[in-house]
Amino acid sequence: MSEILRFQDWSDPVPAGDREVVSRLPEEDDGERPPLLFVPGMGHGGWAFTEHWLAHAASRGWPSHAVTPRPGGDLRAQAHDVVQTAAALPRQTVLIGHGTGARVVARALGRYPARAAVLVSPVLDGWAALGAALRGNPAGTIPALFGGPLRFSAKQLFGPGLPAEQAQAHLERIGARPRAELFGRDALPEPVGGPPTLVVGSPDDRVVRRPELDKAAARYGGAPLLFPGMGHYLMLETSWQEPIDAILDWLGKQTPAR
Numbered sequence: 001m002s003e004i005l006r007f008q009d010w011s012d013p014v015p016a017g018d019r020e021v022v023s024r025l026p027e028e029d030d031g032e033r034p035p036l037l038f039v040p041g042m043g044h045g046g047w048a049f050t051e052h053w054l055a056h057a058a059s060r061g062w063p064s065h066a067v068t069p070r071p072g073g074d075l076r077a078q079a080h081d082v083v084q085t086a087a088a089l090p091r092q093t094v095l096i097g098h099g100t101g102a103r104v105v106a107r108a109l110g111r112y113p114a115r116a117a118v119l120v121s122p123v124l125d126g127w128a129a130l131g132a133a134l135r136g137n138p139a140g141t142i143p144a145l146f147g148g149p150l151r152f153s154a155k156q157l158f159g160p161g162l163p164a165e166q167a168q169a170h171l172e173r174i175g176a177r178p179r180a181e182l183f184g185r186d187a188l189p190e191p192v193g194g195p196p197t198l199v200v201g202s203p204d205d206r207v208v209r210r211p212e213l214d215k216a217a218a219r220y221g222g223a224p225l226l227f228p229g230m231g232h233y234l235m236l237e238t239s240w241q242e243p244i245d246a247i248l249d250w251l252g253k254q255t256p257a258r
Helices: 007-011 053-059 075-088 100-108 126-136 138-146 164-171 210-219 241-254
Strands: 020-024 036-039 064-068 094-098 116-120 197-201
Touching: 020 053, 036 053, 036 075, 036 100, 053 064, 053 241, 064 075, 075 100, 094 100, 100 116, 116 241, 197 210, 197 241
Parallel strands: 036 064, 036 094, 094 116, 116 197
Antiparallel strands: 020 064
16 A cells, blocks of 8 residues: 555654765766666665766766665654655656665655666565574674674675675775664555566575565566675675666666656
């Protein structure tokens, strides 16, 4: 069921919050391609996309933006920020979320009629992701169950091809202190307008396992687009260009010029 109109939005509105948006625009914008709005996951900012994907998408003619989640914001507030940011862009927007950012996008799709959506390594089932984290890195995960930080290892997040110094530099920028709701399994709304939705991931992801990718893709009526040998962070791997080019090629077919 759509969530465009919800009583909670009237009775308990999301408080105003600063939204940091980073943009990379094509040298020439013919106005035919929809803007892309990238949504990072827990503990991240727009930097996760400005490393590679934002500029590359702009070089291929796509106006590209990344929004940083408000500090301390719950899922409802983050989805609100995504909807407000997308609504402020000049054309109907494509929403692209990574990790828990994909869960935020899935919630935003219940309120914003996106042109299309892409869920990258999506954490839609918090319990499944928590179980994978506990098995793969119990020492770094258990403190998060009691309000402490969630500490990832390079092995959890990246493929073996990423140089150790680069992996460590990325890890030092991640500040994840997860809210309890991220470990939940809340019902996601039906997307407004039925936008085409693509699920992208890796069968070697140690955070979102293959069965979860299959389940997420089936929910949106398709099969996942997979990139073997990569980790959870497709946009930060040495082979980062392969998945973003595949995403842009898919979007080119799904969002023809109007």
